[in-house]
Amino acid sequence: GAGVSQSPSNKVTEKGKDVELRCDPISGHTALYWYRQSLGQGLEFLIYFQGNSAPDKSGLPSDRFSAERTGGSVSTLTIQRTQQEDSAVYLCASSLSGSYNEQFFGPGTRLTVL
Amino acid sequence: KNQVEQSPQSLIILEGKNCTLQCNYTVSPFSNLRWYKQDTGRGPVSLTIMTFSENTKSNGRYTATLDADTKQSSLHITASQLSDSASYICVVSLQTGANNLFFGTGTRLTVIP
Numbered sequence: 550g551a552g553v554s555q556s557p558s559n560k561v562t563e564k565g566k567d568v569e570l571r572c573d574p575i576s577g578h579t580a581l582y583w584y585r586q587s588l589g590q591g592l593e594f595l596i597y598f599q600g601n602s603a604p605d606k607s608g609l610p611s612d613r614f615s616a617e618r619t620g621g622s623v624s625t626l627t628i629q630r631t632q633q634e635d636s637a638v639y640l641c642a643s644s645l646s647g648s649y650n651e652q653f654f655g656p657g658t659r660l661t662v663l
Numbered sequence: 664k665n666q667v668e669q670s671p672q673s674l675i676i677l678e679g680k681n682c683t684l685q686c687n688y689t690v691s692p693f694s695n696l697r698w699y700k701q702d703t704g705r706g707p708v709s710l711t712i713m714t715f716s717e718n719t720k721s722n723g724r725y726t727a728t729l730d731a732d733t734k735q736s737s738l739h740i741t742a743s744q745l746s747d748s749a750s751y752i753c754v755v756s757l758q759t760g761a762n763n764l765f766f767g768t769g770t771r772l773t774v775i776p
Contacts, residue, residue, distance in 0.1 A: 553706070590768060591752070591766045591767060591768035591769060592707075592752070592766040594764070594766075640706055640707075642706070651697070651709045651712065652709075652764075654706025654707050654708070655706050656704070656705055656706050657704075657705075657706055
């Protein structure tokens with residue numbers, strides 16, 4: 550596709566369950582970012598990939614959060630033992646390398662933890 | 664501390680009217696500043712980008728200004744349309760660092776008929 554895609558678009562889960570969120574970046578974009586957006590809040594940086602490596606994991610809120618990227622393309626964000634405070638929209642963005650390059654965002658995954 | 668603050672937090676205007684959104688930042692060393700538009704249920708989309716040397720940049724009815732000395736930017740929307748209803752996010756980029764973006768919390772604009 551032409552843009553960044555994310556799946557699922559919506560996920561409802563029970564507290565304590567694990568969830569996996571997927572991001573398909575724009576082909577050729579070496580940089581990939583995960584953000585979290587809580588209701589009425591700004592974007593919160595989670596993790597950044599350059600290729601398959603993650604030079605900056607400083608935004609991951611706890612060790613229940615992890616992410617990987619394979620083949621320099623698809624990325625998966627995993628949240629283990631979900632808590633209610635994990636409920637938010639998780640946004641993925643990709644870009645060419647360099648701070649001047651625009652980040653193209655996916656539509657997000659809305660996660661609701663009951 | 665690197666921060667980006669936006670005002671107002673929310674704004675309601677009548678269709679056809681103009682409005683101006685503000686962004687103040689303390690990010691340094693500054694690289695560039697973007698304004699994004701985020702429709703409800705969608706990811707943000709870039710409207711404009713400005714570097715240190717640029718004072719004004721337009722994209723249709725959207726005009727962004729930048730004063731690098733006072734570290735202020737504004738986004739002016741002319742002749743607003745119902746489709747302009749969205750959140751507008753100011754994002755400032757550092758010159759260095761793997762993750763070098765700082766996001767404002769956005770201004771929620773509602774255009775009413």
